[in-house]
Amino acid sequence: MNSQSFSSTEKYEATRFLAYRFYTETIEVSGMSALAFFEAGSVRYKGQRMFWQNREKTFTLVGLGHAHTLTTGNHHGRFEEIQKDWQSLCKQIVNEEQSVQPVLFGGFSFDPLNKQQSEWIRFPETYFAVPMFQLIIKDDRAFVSIHLITKEEETFKTFDAMRKERDTMIHAAQVSELATYEKPVVVERQEMKKEQYMQSIEKVKAIIKANQAEKVVIARALKLKYEKTLSPSAALYQVSKEQPESFLFGIEAEDQFFFGATPERLVKVENRKALSTCLAGSTPRGKTVESDAQLAEELMRDRKNRSEHQYVVSMISQVFKKHCEETVVPKTPSLMKIRDIQHLYTPVKGELRLGSTLFDLVRDLHPTPALGGEPKQAALSLIRQYESMNRGFYAAPIGWVDAEGNGEFAVAIRSALINEKEAYLYAGGGIVEDSTPESEYLETWVKFRPMLRALGGQLRDES
Numbered sequence: 001m002n003s004q005s006f007s008s009t010e011k012y013e014a015t016r017f018l019a020y021r022f023y024t025e026t027i028e029v030s031g032m033s034a035l036a037f038f039e040a041g042s043v044r045y046k047g048q049r050m051f052w053q054n055r056e057k058t059f060t061l062v063g064l065g066h067a068h069t070l071t072t073g074n075h076h077g078r079f080e081e082i083q084k085d086w087q088s089l090c091k092q093i094v095n096e097e098q099s100v101q102p103v104l105f106g107g108f109s110f111d112p113l114n115k116q117q118s119e120w121i122r123f124p125e126t127y128f129a130v131p132m133f134q135l136i137i138k139d140d141r142a143f144v145s146i147h148l149i150t151k152e153e154e155t156f157k158t159f160d161a162m163r164k165e166r167d168t169m170i171h172a173a174q175v176s177e178l179a180t181y182e183k184p185v186v187v188e189r190q191e192m193k194k195e196q197y198m199q200s201i202e203k204v205k206a207i208i209k210a211n212q213a214e215k216v217v218i219a220r221a222l223k224l225k226y227e228k229t230l231s232p233s234a235a236l237y238q239v240s241k242e243q244p245e246s247f248l249f250g251i252e253a254e255d256q257f258f259f260g261a262t263p264e265r266l267v268k269v270e271n272r273k274a275l276s277t278c279l280a281g282s283t284p285r286g287k288t289v290e291s292d293a294q295l296a297e298e299l300m301r302d303r304k305n306r307s308e309h310q311y312v313v314s315m316i317s318q319v320f321k322k323h324c325e326e327t328v329v330p331k332t333p334s335l336m337k338i339r340d341i342q343h344l345y346t347p348v349k350g351e352l353r354l355g356s357t358l359f360d361l362v363r364d365l366h367p368t369p370a371l372g373g374e375p376k377q378a379a380l381s382l383i384r385q386y387e388s389m390n391r392g393f394y395a396a397p398i399g400w401v402d403a404e405g406n407g408e409f410a411v412a413i414r415s416a417l418i419n420e421k422e423a424y425l426y427a428g429g430g431i432v433e434d435s436t437p438e439s440e441y442l443e444t445w446v447k448f449r450p451m452l453r454a455l456g457g458q459l460r461d462e463s
């Protein structure tokens with residue numbers, strides 16, 4: 001492309017990282033616990049760590065330190081901006097012949113137009129970082145990479161110091177006994193604005209009945225208080241033990257830590273194959289095999305849950321048809337059964353069209369009607385108006401992308417924000433014409449369970 005074909009902002013984007021050099025170096029290491037590596041970074045890199053494990057447990061990523069952070073100035077075009085910045089940064093990679101590639105990890109807030117003051121004080125509306133030290137465990141092989149992104153010419157000394165530090169952290173992760181953690185003791189539990197939440201469901205239902213929207217997802221928060229500051233490693237340890245069938249993620253922003261165990265994939269791209277998950281419609285697990293099957297059967301036949309689900313399938317299918325060839329969508333949903341809950345589930349697949357990217361899919365999919373509603377813009381403004389909180393990164397896209405544009409984003413539900421001696425837990429549900437506040441309220445309790453269990457705040461009658 002010659003320079004005349006750039007608009008002025010594009011010209012800026014294209015040259016933005018020209019002065020930088022992006023050095024990478026990867027070594028293969030013998031097996032180690034990802035959590036132990038995360039913990040090994042707690043002294044020097046607290047506040048700049050990240051953790052990711054896919055649902056299938058075939059890909060684990062830990063990042064310690066920030067080699068470079070990317071944020072966006074303005075929410076218009078924030079997805080494009082991150083994509084362009086990442087592409088131009090990758091053009092500066094000096095030594096490309098590496099066994100694993102550097103990744104960019106992070107996420108986008110749910111709704112940058114929600115201006116309510118909130119607990120999300122450390123999280124900007126877009127927050128991505130290239131880790132300084134990156135552990136990737138893939139197909140049972142572990143690789144540690146060093147990333148240095150700098151304008152300095154003299155990098156030899158820095159790199160040497162980083163190698164020493166890498167070896168120290170690898171050593172610590174390999175030889176230290178695997179830590180076990182006690183569950184933290186909750187001293188207070190507070191349901192945030194419960195009455196407003198119940199009322200907002202009635203209001204939204206009335207709006208749906210008046211045909212001004214079809215589906216709107218309404219959420220609420222729980223706040224837990226502790227005597228001691230909560231530990232991110234302990235929180236990740238609990239979810240990794242207790243939520244085997246979910247994406248596990250954690251991201252530090254200074255002294256705040258957002259983490260979760262979500263079953264919901266927003267989108268994955270691997271070698272131009274794209275995959276998304278329609279997940280909406282819920283019922284608890286039964287206490288016996290029979291009651292579990294009974295609940296599943298009822299869920300499959302339930303008109304209200306099927307309609308909640310169908311909005312998601314239609315929207316995701318449309319977005320896929322725009323960006324993919326050969327989109328495949330099963331005609332009827334199946335079930336996704338996880339520890340506490342069962343959902344209606346429809347996987348959507350396609351082949352990315354030439355010119356379309358992972359970030360195009362993230363931008364057009366987020367939020368799907370599983371977390372936003374239908375129509376999208378109307379639902380977003382109703383959420384802004386009636387939901388009495390700011391979701392921050394709850395229900396937002398969190399994930400990673402590599403230098404070739406492969407990557408995966410999950411929908412950050414079943415999640416909590418740790419803020420020193422407090423934790424905020426979030427859960428919501430899809431409101432359609434025949435929803436009731438009481439049953440939605442109960443559904444949120446089921447969705448809180450994974451985080452309640454991890455953070456030691458379960459209810460009396462729950463395991």
Ligand SMILES: C=C(O[C@@H]1C=C(C(=O)O)C=C[C@H]1O)C(=O)O
Nearest residue numbers: 280281282370413427428429430
């Ligand atoms: C909103 C949440 O979950 C979403 C809402 C669902 C529903 O209403 O049935 C099901 C799965 C998720 O897409 C949440 O977990 O907080």
Ligand SMILES: [Mg+2]
Nearest residue numbers: 281282429430
């Ligand atoms: Mg629901």
